[in-house]
Amino acid sequence: MDVMEDTVPVEEEEQFEDAYEHIPTACHMDLQSAIQETQCALNLVLNNKFSQALDLLKPWWRDSMYHALGYSSILVMQAAMTFEQGDIQVAMATVKEALNTCQRFRKKNSVVRSLSSLLSRQSNLQEEELHAELCYAECLLQKATLTFVQDENMISFIKGGIKIRNSYQIYKDCHNVLNVAVGPSGDSDCHRQFEGGVKLGMGSFNLMLSLLPQRILRLLEFIGFSGNREFGLSQLLEGTSGSTLRSILCALTLLFYHTYVSLVLGSGEGGVAEAEALLEPYLRKYPKGAIVQFYSARIAALRGHFEKACSGYQECVSSQMEWKQIHHLCYWELMWTHTYRQDWPQAYRYADLLCRESRWSKAIYVYQKAAILAMMSPEDARQTGDDVVELFRQVEGLKQRLAGKSIPLEKFAVRKARRYKAGRPVPLVLPALEMMYIWSGFTIAAKRADCTEALLVTVEAAEGRLAAETEPSEFHVDDCCLAQMLKGLCLKHAGRLIQAELCFTYVLSNENAIRYDHYLVPFTLYELALLYRQQGDHVKAAAFMENAKSNYRDYSMESRLHFRIHSALNHLKSSAAATA
Known part of the structure; x- marks a missing residue:
């Protein structure tokens, strides 16, 4: 039954899902039974029955490749949603154990000879051995996902890429198996499950690799990696059809890409229409289901329906109490959704909840809480009972190191908060809006003209205060440049492009006078390039992006900007090819 064309009434579906979830535990586990039971566990997850899903898989997860894969998948999914280091470490340990389970079912000589080589020698790969290759590769892909979640530092991508080369090669070999029509019968359910797994792997790998900046991709291509965005998207979309175990996983991968990756690490073109179509069935x-409700609320936010998004996130919180980390994910989104509307007391409420409940990054949460407090009116700030100076002073002591490295965003927060360490602190200018920019929030706020206009008023008020300073601090030029960049963003989204260009040019003209916030210049070059692209001057846009990419080093959020530039340059190339 094709899940994308399912027309069964909701009542009947719910009865079907309930019946499907309660298959008695098997005493013998063949391949078909293992796939079926793992699919039951996935249905339990999507109905918020997380512990029941793990309980269903646990008796067999060290003896069945699909139970091992399912067990680790749930924990990896949890880690990817929560970003908490404890969840990531547990998931990583489970993935390693799952790899050992899958290894026992693999063709013994496949570790030294590729599947395609085995096929060319007419070896008889059993159906179970083909699935073992697939499950092994999928577990390795989970390791790559955890590396991605843990740190966006360039070195981590290189190390992670080298570690998962074997996974990529297995997927390519499995893809060749499908292309040459060798292996299990194309009519069998096991074959359809195998095909769905190949599409998930090939699609995810190609999409992930296509995101990497060119200087990283050149290194990875040297060891056999290459990424094609369109191929990756098409493979994942094909994988969403049907009712295989990987259908929902393909859909969730695409949802994450369209609603997060393409915005935070891309040039702002989120695939909202595509995400809506994927989520609807x-x-x-x-x-x-909390996962489904969360993405529904996220799509509403990307549409500019902020009130609807807030209601959706609150419903997601109320829908289950088992995975509290999903609550934290909702609090994070609620904090930003209220920030877009400058509802500072409500934004502060959720920032405070994150500080008290979540363990992901105390430094970032406390900085964010302090940044929001700094935006509030004196009366509202007094009612919180917190002191903005004391909050900023806590940030540096909360910084953590992972694998010997600091989280880039934490380093940024610590550096900004140091202005409050001195005996006479120099207040930050528009700190919550600066963080909103780093998370691509201006693009989302721009869906509502009233929000963009209100943000412009706030930025211009800060601009006026800076102009009125009688004793400018050592941060004065940096603060003026930040205000001008944020003002330029508001003006650009309001359609006032000439004025926006003047703001961005102001930042560039003061490059040599900036003392601390050196990131402002390459990021402004990038924003000016997007402005020229919007005006149709693609040659000028590409030149400014290349300038930002090639001539600046060692500034805050450098990796994040390189991802965005890579995405924007690809967009320019696609546009040029389409008009050629």
Whole structure:
């Protein structure tokens, strides 16, 4: 049954799902039974029954490749949603154990000879051995996902890329198996499950690799990696069809890409329409599922329906109490959704909840809480009972190191908060809006003209205060440049492009006078390039992006900007090819 074309009434679907979830535990586990039971566990997850899903898989996860894969997948999914280091470490240990389980089912000589080589020698790969290759590769892909979640530092991508080369090669070999029509019968359910797994792997790898900046991709191509964005998207989209174990995983991968990756690490073109189409059948099948509700609320926010998004996130929180980390993910989004509207007391409320409940990054949460407090009126700030100076002073002591490295965003927060360490602190200018920019929030706020206009008023008020300073501090030029960059963003989204260009040019003209916030110049070059692209001057846009990419080093959020430039340059090339 094709899940994308399912027309069964909701009542019947719910009865079907309930019946499907309660298959008695098997005493013998063949391949078909293992796939079926793992699919039951996935349905339990989508109905918020997380512990039941793990309980279903646990008896067999060290003896069945699909139970091992399912068990680790749930924990990896949890880690990817929560970004908490404890979850990531547990998931990583589970993935390593799952790899050992899958290894026992693999063709013994496949570790030294590729599947395609085995096929060319007419070896008889059993159906179970083909699935073992697939499950092994999928577990390795989970390791890559955890590396991605843990740190966006360039070195981590290189190390992670080298570690998962074997996974990529297995997927390519499995893809060749499908292309040469060798292996299990194309009519069998096991074959369809195998095909769905190949599409998930090939699609995810190609999409992930296509995001990497050119200087990293050149290194990876040297060891056999290459990424094609369109191929990756098409493979994942094909994988969403049907009712295989990987259908929902392909859909969730695409949802994450369209609603987060393409915005935070891309040039702002989120695939909202595509995300809506992907989510619609799952909204009917799992209307109370927290994961489905979360993405529904995220799509509403990307549409500019902020009130609807807030209600959706609150419903997601209320839908289950088992995975509290999903609550934290909702609090994070609620904090930003209220920030877009400059509802500072409500934004502060959720920042405070994150500080008290979440363990992901105390430094970032406390900095964010202090940044929001700094934006509030004196009366509202007094009612919180917190002191903005004391909060900023806590940030540096909360910084953590992972694998010997600091989290880039934490380093940024610590550096900004140091202005409050001195005996006479120099207040930050528009700190919450600066963080909003780093998370691509201006693009989302721009869906509402009233929000953009209100943000412009706030930025211009700060601009006026800076101009009125009688004793400028050592941070004065940096603060003026930040205000001008944020003002330029507001003006650009309001359609006032000439004025926006003047703001961006102001930042560039003061490059040599900036003392601390050196990131402002390459980021402004990038924003000016997007402005020229919007005006149709693609040659000038590309030149400014290349300038930002090639001539600046060792500034805050450098990796994040290189991802965005890579995405924007690809967009320019696609546009040029389409008009050629």
